[in-house]
Amino acid sequence: MKRLYNAANLPEAHLVAGWLVQHGIRIRILNANATGALGELPMDAAAPQLWLEDPRDEARARGLLEEFRAQASGPSRPCPACGEDNPPVFELCWSCGKGLP
Template sequence: MKCVHRAPTLLEAQLAADALSSLGIATHILNANAAGALGELPFLHAQPEVWVDDDSQASWAREVLAALHAAAPRTERICPRCAERNPGNFLSCWQCGTPLAE
């Protein structure tokens, strides 16, 4: 087994593991319940980690996760109608429903 991803939250670790599992890469999440030990454990030792079962798939898994991370929208979109801030992946404003420009 090899560690391919250290996530800031359990949700992000689960999303990464699910993405890899959908490609046939068997994974395990370690430190899933270690957040309660923060303060007793160093911060980096309490973060959830995604591990692959097959060491030969580790580099592929890292490439997949890097591509997913790079493709994630990071910008905000401002609604032209109500000026509300919306995440970059929204197609319409969550506040008023106005379509957001590309």
């Protein structure tokens, strides 16, 4: 196992992990249940961490991570069905589950 990424929070960790898994990278989220320990541990230790199950995936995973960041920094997309804003990497609306254009 090799640490790949420190997420800011659990939703971000799941978003990034989902993106990597979609591309065939096996990933584990550690510290996923550590939120209750915030304030007792240094922030960095309590933040969810993404670990590669296979360290040989690292180069590809880092490339995907950059691609994810580039897309995630783009404009959000409103859902045509319900009007909620969705992060640009989402393919389905988080609110109503309809496909996004």
